[in-house]
Amino acid sequence: MGTNKNGTVLIVDDEEMVITSVRAYLQLETDYEVHGFTAPEEAVKHLENHLIDIAVSDYLMPRMSGIQLLTRARQLQPEASRVLLTGHADKQSAIQAINEVGLYQYIEKPWENAQLLLIIQHGIERARLLRELREKVAELDTAHSSLKNVQKRLLQAFL
Amino acid sequence: MNQQPDMPVNSGERAALRAQVDSLTAQLTEEHKMASIGRLLASIVHEINSPIGSILSNNQVIIRSLEVIQQAVVSGEHAGLEKARRAVETCLSLAGVDKIACERISEVVRGLKTFARVDSSELRKVNVNEQLQNTLKLTHGEFHRRIVVETDFGELPPVECHQHLLNQVFLNILVNAGQAIEGEGTITVRTRRENGWAHISISDTGHGIKPEDRPKIFAGGFTTKAVGVGTGLGLSISKKIIEETHGGSLDFDSEPGVGTTFHVRIPLEQRKPAAG
Numbered sequence: 216m217g218t219n220k221n222g223t224v225l226i227v228d229d230e231e232m233v234i235t236s237v238r239a240y241l242q243l244e245t246d247y248e249v250h251g252f253t254a255p256e257e258a259v260k261h262l263e264n265h266l267i268d269i270a271v272s273d274y275l276m277p278r279m280s281g282i283q284l285l286t287r288a289r290q291l292q293p294e295a296s297r298v299l300l301t302g303h304a305d306k307q308s309a310i311q312a313i314n315e316v317g318l319y320q321y322i323e324k325p326w327e328n329a330q331l332l333l334i335i336q337h338g339i340e341r342a343r344l345l346r347e348l349r350e351k352v353a354e355l356d357t358a359h360s361s362l363k364n365v366q367k368r369l370l371q372a373f374l
Numbered sequence: 375m376n377q378q379p380d381m382p383v384n385s386g387e388r389a390a391l392r393a394q395v396d397s398l399t400a401q402l403t404e405e406h407k408m409a410s411i412g413r414l415l416a417s418i419v420h421e422i423n424s425p426i427g428s429i430l431s432n433n434q435v436i437i438r439s440l441e442v443i444q445q446a447v448v449s450g451e452h453a454g455l456e457k458a459r460r461a462v463e464t465c466l467s468l469a470g471v472d473k474i475a476c477e478r479i480s481e482v483v484r485g486l487k488t489f490a491r492v493d494s495s496e497l498r499k500v501n502v503n504e505q506l507q508n509t510l511k512l513t514h515g516e517f518h519r520r521i522v523v524e525t526d527f528g529e530l531p532p533v534e535c536h537q538h539l540l541n542q543v544f545l546n547i548l549v550n551a552g553q554a555i556e557g558e559g560t561i562t563v564r565t566r567r568e569n570g571w572a573h574i575s576i577s578d579t580g581h582g583i584k585p586e587d588r589p590k591i592f593a594g595g596f597t598t599k600a601v602g603v604g605t606g607l608g609l610s611i612s613k614k615i616i617e618e619t620h621g622g623s624l625d626f627d628s629e630p631g632v633g634t635t636f637h638v639r640i641p642l643e644q645r646k647p648a649a650g
Contacts, residue, residue, distance in 0.1 A: 228424070229519070230424045230425075230428075232424065232425060232428040232471045232474060232475055233424050233427065233428055235428070235467065235468070235471050236427070236428040236431040236432050236435070236468070236471060237431065239431075239432065239435045239464055239467070239468055240431050240434065240435050242464075243435055243438055243439070243464070273424075275420060275519055276519060277518070277519040277520065302419065302420040302421075302423030302424050302427070323423075324420075324423035324424055324426070324427040325423055325426040325427035325430050326427050326430075326431070328430075328431050328434050
C-alpha cells in the first residue's frame, strides 16, 4: 500500500458538512486524495487497510472521541501526522490531548482555510520525511548486517 | 404583650417585606436560569462552531469557483467550459451545505430566544410541545453524542402559562436527566392531555435517586452533585414555578439503577385571581 503521490488526507467529523467543506476546499487548492468519514469506527477500518499522510479529526464524536481515534491512528500508522479540529471551548482537555496523543497540531473551529491548508501541507511533508527516514534506517540496518556477514566470512577464510 | 421586638406589625410593612421577598425570588429564578444556560454554553458554542466553520470555508470556495466560471465565460474556450461545469457543481453542493448550516444555527438561536425574558408577568397560551422542542435544541449539543432523546408528543391544546418560566423548568429537568446518565442512555419526553390538565413527563435511564435523598430533592440548597456542577436550587425553583406560579404539581418516581421520571402537571387555563 502506498499513498497518493501528492498526499493522502483522512478527515473525520460526525458533521457531514465539515467534511464536505474541507473536501471542497482541498480539491480546489490541492491534488490531495481526501477520505472523509462521519463514523470514527469506519475511519479506524480505513487506517487498518490504507496508508495516509495525515489524519484530521473532530474532538467530540459519538462512541469514540477524537483522542481515542488519534490514539488508534498512532498505533496503526505512527508516521502519519495527527491533527485535532475542535469546536469545543474546553481548552484544558485539548491540551491534555496534545500531550497524550502526540498531536502534530490543534485547530479550533471555526477554522481558517489558509491555516488549515498550511498545517495539512506541513503535516504531509513531515509524515513523508519520517517514513523516508524509517526506510533509510532499515536500509542501513540491512547494509550493516550484510557487511557483518562479509566480515565474518572474510575472517573465516583467512583464519 | 406577645408582640416581639423587631417584628413587623403593621400590614403596610408586611406587604413591603412580601414584595421584597417576591422580587428577590424572581431575581434568584432569573439568575438560576442564566446559570443553567451558562453551564450549557460550551456545548452550545460547539454546536454552532461547525456550521460557522463550514459557511466561512464554503464562502471562500464559492468565490474561487465563481472566478473560474467567470474566466470560462470571458474566454469562451472549450477547455474552460469543463472546468466551469465542475465549478458550478461545487457551488450548488456547497450552497446546499450552507442552507443546512444556517438552519442549524437558527435552531440554536430559536432555542435561546425562548429563554429571553419577554414579559414575565404576562400569561400566554403557548404550544407546549413546540416549547419542549425548542428547549431540546439547547441540550442537543450536550446530549447528542451519548444520549438518545425520544419524544412522544400527544395532542395538546394551547396551555396558558408563563412561557419562559416553564421552559426553565423543562431545561432544568432535562439537564438533571442528562447528568444522571453516566455514559450512554435515553431520555424520553412525553406529553399528554389529561382532562383540563397538561401532563409532561421527562424520563431518564440514569442512576436514579437514592431513597434517602428523595425527601430532600425539592429543598433549596440540596445537591448530590460536585461543586460547580449543580447549585442545589434547580428543583426547588422548578417546584415553585410549577406549583405556586401555575397551580400545578411537580413530582417524580425513581428507581436506583433504572432511572427517574419527573411529572409536570399544569392546568390548561390559569384560574383568574379572585377579586379582592
